[in-house]
Each structure stands twice: as C-alpha cells, then as structure tokens.
Amino acid sequence: MSVETPVQPDTETPTQDETLAVDFKSSHRRNVLAWRDLVTPALVALVLVGLYVDISRRDLDTIESNVLNRESLTDATLQHIYVSVSIAVLVMLVAVPAGILVTRRRTRRLAPAVLAVANVGQAAPSLGLLALVGIYAIGFWPVVLILTAYSALSVLRNTIVGLEGVDRGVLDAARGMGMSAAAVLMRVELPLAVPVIGAGARTALVLAVGTVPLGYALDAGGLGLPLFGAIKTNRPVVTFTIAVMIAALALLMDWAAGILQRAATPKGIR
Amino acid sequence: MPENPTTVEPTETGKQTGPAAHDARGVPIVLSELTKTYPGQAKPAVDAVSMEIPAGEIVVLVGPSGCGKTTTMRMVNRLIEPTSGTITIGGDDVTHLDDVQLRRRIGYVIQQIGLIPHLSIAQNVALVPKLLKWDKARIRSRVDEMLTTVGLDPDDYRDRYPRQLSGGQQQRVGVARALAADPPIMLMDEPFGAVDPITRSRLQDEFLSLQQQLGKTIVFVTHDFDEALKLGDRIAVLREGSKIAQYDTPEQILAHPADEFVESFIGEGAALKRLNFERVDSLPLQDDSVQTRETVDVSSTLHAALDLMVGKGLRQVTVARDGRPVGMVRVDDILDRVNRPAEDPTA
Ligand SMILES: Nc1ncnc2c1ncn2[C@@H]1O[C@H](COP(=O)(O)OP(=O)(O)OP(=O)(O)O)[C@@H](O)[C@H]1O
Numbered sequence: 376m377s378v379e380t381p382v383q384p385d386t387e388t389p390t391q392d393e394t395l396a397v398d399f400k401s402s403h404r405r406n407v408l409a410w411r412d413l414v415t416p417a418l419v420a421l422v423l424v425g426l427y428v429d430i431s432r433r434d435l436d437t438i439e440s441n442v443l444n445r446e447s448l449t450d451a452t453l454q455h456i457y458v459s460v461s462i463a464v465l466v467m468l469v470a471v472p473a474g475i476l477v478t479r480r481r482t483r484r485l486a487p488a489v490l491a492v493a494n495v496g497q498a499a500p501s502l503g504l505l506a507l508v509g510i511y512a513i514g515f516w517p518v519v520l521i522l523t524a525y526s527a528l529s530v531l532r533n534t535i536v537g538l539e540g541v542d543r544g545v546l547d548a549a550r551g552m553g554m555s556a557a558a559v560l561m562r563v564e565l566p567l568a569v570p571v572i573g574a575g576a577r578t579a580l581v582l583a584v585g586t587v588p589l590g591y592a593l594d595a596g597g598l599g600l601p602l603f604g605a606i607k608t609n610r611p612v613v614t615f616t617i618a619v620m621i622a623a624l625a626l627l628m629d630w631a632a633g634i635l636q637r638a639a640t641p642k643g644i645r
Numbered sequence: 646m647p648e649n650p651t652t653v654e655p656t657e658t659g660k661q662t663g664p665a666a667h668d669a670r671g672v673p674i675v676l677s678e679l680t681k682t683y684p685g686q687a688k689p690a691v692d693a694v695s696m697e698i699p700a701g702e703i704v705v706l707v708g709p710s711g712c713g714k715t716t717t718m719r720m721v722n723r724l725i726e727p728t729s730g731t732i733t734i735g736g737d738d739v740t741h742l743d744d745v746q747l748r749r750r751i752g753y754v755i756q757q758i759g760l761i762p763h764l765s766i767a768q769n770v771a772l773v774p775k776l777l778k779w780d781k782a783r784i785r786s787r788v789d790e791m792l793t794t795v796g797l798d799p800d801d802y803r804d805r806y807p808r809q810l811s812g813g814q815q816q817r818v819g820v821a822r823a824l825a826a827d828p829p830i831m832l833m834d835e836p837f838g839a840v841d842p843i844t845r846s847r848l849q850d851e852f853l854s855l856q857q858q859l860g861k862t863i864v865f866v867t868h869d870f871d872e873a874l875k876l877g878d879r880i881a882v883l884r885e886g887s888k889i890a891q892y893d894t895p896e897q898i899l900a901h902p903a904d905e906f907v908e909s910f911i912g913e914g915a916a917l918k919r920l921n922f923e924r925v926d927s928l929p930l931q932d933d934s935v936q937t938r939e940t941v942d943v944s945s946t947l948h949a950a951l952d953l954m955v956g957k958g959l960r961q962v963t964v965a966r967d968g969r970p971v972g973m974v975r976v977d978d979i980l981d982r983v984n985r986p987a988e989d990p991t992a
C-alpha cells in the first residue's frame with residue numbers, strides 16, 4: 376500500500392508513482408492557500424489600476440490634487456486600516472468571551488441580557504451616536520468604542536452559534552475521557568468553532584471598514600475626512616475615488632481575514 | 646455457554662465464570678438505591694436501583710428506549726450526578742473522588758463515537774494517556790499497540806482524521822481510545838448501534854475476544870436483546886425507571902424469564918436462542934459407526950449443529966474434535982434438550 380519514499384516532514388513533493396496512501400496524505404494536508412485566493416486581489420488591483428490611470432490623465436485643481444496624491448492617500452488608508460483592525464480586535468476581545476460566558480451551563484441565564492445589550496449596540500444609530508459623542512470627546516477611542524459596540528453583535532452571535540454547533544457526542548466523549556471543563560473549551564469547543572467565529576469576525580471587520588468614515592468628524596483619521604470633504608466641496612472625482620478605495624479596502628481586508636481564518640482552522644476540519 | 650469442562654467451576658446461582666473473572670484488573674461496581682430525578686420532572690428516570698457488577702464481567706443493561714439505561718451508566722462516571730443513592734467502584738464511593746480524575750480511569754464508548762474531528766486518529770487515541778501525563782515514547786507505542794489491537798494498521802491510520810474513516814473504523818478507534826490508558830472499567834453505551842449488522846457482528850466478536858484477554862469490568866448498554874445474549878456474562882433487563890425486571894445469566898433468563906415483561910423482551914424463538922448457549926459436547930454423543938458427509942466441531946453450539954442439519958436436510962451429523970470424528974449428534978437429541986433443558990448447565 377505505501378510507497379518507500381524518504382519521509383519529508385511538512386513538505387509535499389508529489390511524485391509520479393503516487394499510490395492511494397500518498398493521495399490520502401496530500402488530501403488531508405490541504406494547504407492554507409489556493410489558486411482561487413488570487414482572484415479577489417487581482418480584481419481589486421485591476422480596478423485600482425484603472426482608476427489610477429484615469430485620474431493621472433485628468434487635470435486636477437488644487438483641492439483635488441491636495442487629496443489625490445500618493446502621500447495623503449497612503450496616510451489616510453493606513454490610518455483607516457489601523458482604526459478598523461483596532462475595532463475588529465476589540466470586538467473579538469469583548470464578544471468572544473461574552474459568547475463563551477453565555478454558553479456555559481452555569482451562566483447560560485445571562486444570554487438574553489447579553490444579547491439585548493449587543494442588539495442595542497447595533498440598533499442604535501451610529502452616525503447620530505458619533506455626532507453626539509463628538510460634542511464631548513474626539514479622537515481615536517470614542518470612534519473605536521462606538522463602532523465596537525456597533526459590530527460586536529455579529530461576533531457574539533457567531534460565537535454562540537459556533538460553540539453550540541459543536542457535536543454533542545464529541546463533547547460528551549471529551550468530558551467522559553476526563554478532560555476538565557476548561558480543557559474541553561480550549562481544546563475542543565473553540566478550535567471547532569473557529570470557522571464560525573471567524574466568519575463573524577470578518578463581518579465585523581467589513582462593517583468597521585465601512586463605518587469608520589462616519590467618524591470623520593471625530594478626527595479619528597482614515598478615509599472619512601477626504602470623502603466627506605469632497606462631498607462638501609462638490610468634487611465628484613475625489614468622492615468617487617475615495618469611495619472605490621473604501622470598497623476595495625473592505626474587500627481586501629475580508630480577503631486577508633479569510634486566509635487568516637483558514638490558517639486558524641485546525642487541519643482535520645479544514 | 647459452558648466453558649471447557651476443565652475450567653468450569655460450579656458457583657452460586659449457576660453463575661458463569663469465564664477466564665475474565667480471574668483477572669484482577671477489573672474491579673467490582675456496586676450501585677445501591679441509586680436514584681436520579683431530572684430537574685422539573687415528577688418521575689425519577691432512575692428509581693432506587695441496586696445492582697452488583699462483578700469484577701471482570703460484562704454486564705449488559707437492556708431495556709426499552711427511555712427506561713434510564715444511559716442515565717444509570719453515566720452516573721457511574723459522574724457525567725450525571727445522582728439525586729440519591731451511592732455508587733462504589735472497588736469499594737470507593739465515587740462521589741468522594743474527583744470526577745475528572747475518576748473519568749480518566751473509566752473507559753467510555755458511546756454510539757455517536759465522539760472522535761474529536763480536528764485531532765488525528767493517533768491524537769484521539771492518545772487523549773487519556775496524555776491527560777495522565779505519560780511520556781511521549783510510551784504514548785506513541787501505546788497508540789500503535791491499541792490501533793493494532795482493534796485491527797487498524799497504525800502506519801495507515803495514525804495520521805488520518807476521523808472524517809477519513811468509515812463508521813465501523815471510527816467505532817474501532819472509539820474502543821481503542823477508551824482502552825488506551827488501560828482502565829479497569831469500561832462503560833459502553835450502544836457502541837455498535839450505528840453500524841451495519843455485518844460489521845456489528847464482527848465488532849462484537851472482536852470485542853469478545855479482546856475481553857477474554859483484558860478482563861475489564863464492563864457495563865454495556867443496548868436495546869438489542871440478541872446483542873445482550875451474545876455479549877453479556879450477565880444481563881439486567883430493565884423496565885421504566887431503570888427498575889430491574891431480571892438480573893441473571895443469559896441462559897437463566899432464556900430458560901426462566903422472570904415475568905411477561907422479560908418474556909416480551911426475549912421475543913420469539915427463546916428455545917432456539919437457548920441452543921446458542923450449549924455446545925455439541927454437552928449432549929451424549931451417539932457412536933460414530935455411521936459417517937455423515939457433514940461434520941461439526943465439538944465446540945460448536947447446538948444452534949449451529951441444528952442449523953446445519955436443517956439446512957442440509959440431515960437427521961444427524963458427525964461430531965469431530967480436532968478434525969477427527971468422535972461421535973454423532975441427532976436432531977432428536979437436540980429436540981430433547983430443547984424440551985427438557987439441562988437442569989444445571991454446569992453439571
Ligand atoms: N438531560 C435530561 N433532562 C431531562 N430528562 C432527561 C435527560 N436525559 C434523559 N432524560 C429522560 O430520562 C429518561 C431516561 O433517559 P435515558 O437516556 O437514560 O434512557 P435510555 O434507556 O438510555 O434510552 P435509549 O435506549 O433511547 O437511549 C427518559 O425519559 C428521558 O426523557
């Protein structure tokens with residue numbers, strides 16, 4: 376059945392005389408990356424290059440060229456990424472533990488209350504909230520906190536669904552083998568819930584990328600300020616460019632997070 | 646199922662003593678007045694059950710769906726806490742033991758198998774030894790040993806993931822995992838329920854021969870009475886509330902069902918089933934002057950002998966020991982035995 380090839384740990388070198396056994400090996404050691412992962416960045420790159428070519432052919436006035444230059448766009452984009460990722464990380468730090476809490480037997484009773492809070496966070500009009508808070512405080516943290524509250528629900532809900540979706544038989548066996556409750560959580564439940572929790576995290580990240588511009592008035596940085604500036608000063612070319620960039624950013628961040636999610640998913644269920 | 650005459654020793658209530666009973670590795674389990682009432686339910690799921698499970702024996706709990714078999718079993722490893730009553734294992738009250746530590750000393754096999762999907766087969770089998778902090782080399786050799794024991798080639802299966810195995814193979818891994826840390830006790834809840842009849846029968850045979858070597862104390866839950874007959878050293882027929890309708894050896898239950906409930910559980914063909922527990926050499930063999938084409942071994946069951954005769958349309962077959970004819974058994978001898986069961990099967 377098996378082929379006498381030298382053992383090479385952690386590498387895959389398909390040879391011509393592959394037998395079934397070797398096939399099996401390569402199939403359950405599916406790589407994190409696949410060719411289709413190139414589709415999204417390729418499309419985004421195509422759009423951005425097209426946009427770049429188009430803009431570089433235009434005559435821009437001072438206001439326009441103040442915004443549409445490499446330096447300020449790079450700055451704004453990096454800030455945008457920084458704020459969005461901060462929000463996503465904070466969402467994970469809050470919503471995953473909350474999801475764990477409300478799926479434990481002893482604290483299950485808290486579920487309705489926790490879900491209600493998260494619902495309020497999402498249902499509250501973020502723009503209004505940002506404007507309101509903007510009167511008292513500006514900068515990075517107010518924006519991050521408000522938008523965290525806004526996007527926490529998706530991760531919370533997915534954490535609950537992911538943990539409750541773990542097969543009862545698997546949990547029963549794990550407990551029956553003598554794993555402590557903490558070990559069952561860390562080594563069985565969470566790893567198995569990674570795909571679902573990860574999907575929630577991607578939603579939160581995309582939400583963050585799309586809502587960070589709303590915080591422009593609070594001076595948290597990002598692509599919001601040039602976007603709304605262009606709207607106010609009636610510069611449709613700039614508005615269009617920034618809007619496309621935000622969309623491209625959302626796609627790329629979702630793409631990167633998707634790969635991260637796959638990498639974090641244990642091999643056996645990938 | 647009388648053993649080879651030299652090893653059979655008569656004991657109280659005709660209790661069967663396989664080689665398992667002499668193995669010190671199993672420990673007895675005693676349930677007394679064990680009761681479980683689930684919260685919000687009026688009637689207890691398990692109602693004051695008392696039962697002794699002797700060391701090294703397979704005790705099968707059999708009964709209708711919902712009668713409390715699983716609940717009873719899961720109280721032994723404290724996955725469920727009893728409402729009242731006690732369980733002792735080898736004399737120790739389990740409620741005085743740390744539940745997590747306790748479970749590491751009790752093998753556990755369930756119908757859903759419950760292999761952990763993101764762990765390889767080797768990691769699944771290594772689970773309890775790892776929890777017990779065995780060193781790596783010992784774990785590795787133990788994993789290979791256990792996979793071999795349950796009939797899976799370690800080189801082929803070690804690195805696979807559960808989803809890459811068939812149901813029957815997964816069930817073998819489930820058994821290997823439960824046995825890995827060599828626990829004196831095994832709890833098995835319908836372990837062969839989810840596989841096809843042929844695979845089930847093979848798993849049962851392998852399980853029996855494994856138990857011959859290991860001599861664990863095994864609590865086995867099923868609602869298949871034929872499985873209970875095949876595997877059990879003793880069978881507890883349970884009715885609702887896990888109340889014991891009868892607790893005895895398979896032969897005794899077949900020969901003397903305690904009441905109608907037990908009878909209904911045995912179902913049709915009790916007489917034929919009984920023939921499964923008697924060997925050809927328990928009959929007085931006729932002389933072998935007439936040779937027949939078909940032969941049965943002395944160790945065959947009367948059931949097998951009768952089946953052969955019915956199938957081939959014969960009134961008698963030759964009985965052979967080690968391939969040499971030693972006598973003959975006739976249909977009439979078997980019919981006599983059915984109608985007038987041996988009073989004491991061990992005599
Ligand atoms: N967690 C639970 N909460 C409430 N009631 C339960 C719970 N588990 C079981 N029961 C009830 O207790 C009774 C016994 O259940 P149990 O699972 O022990 O039956 P069983 O004999 O194993 O049945 P089956 O052969 O169908 O597996 C049933 O009436 C069931 O509805």
Ligand SMILES: [Mg+2]
Pocket residue numbers: 714715716834
């Ligand atoms: Mg059950």
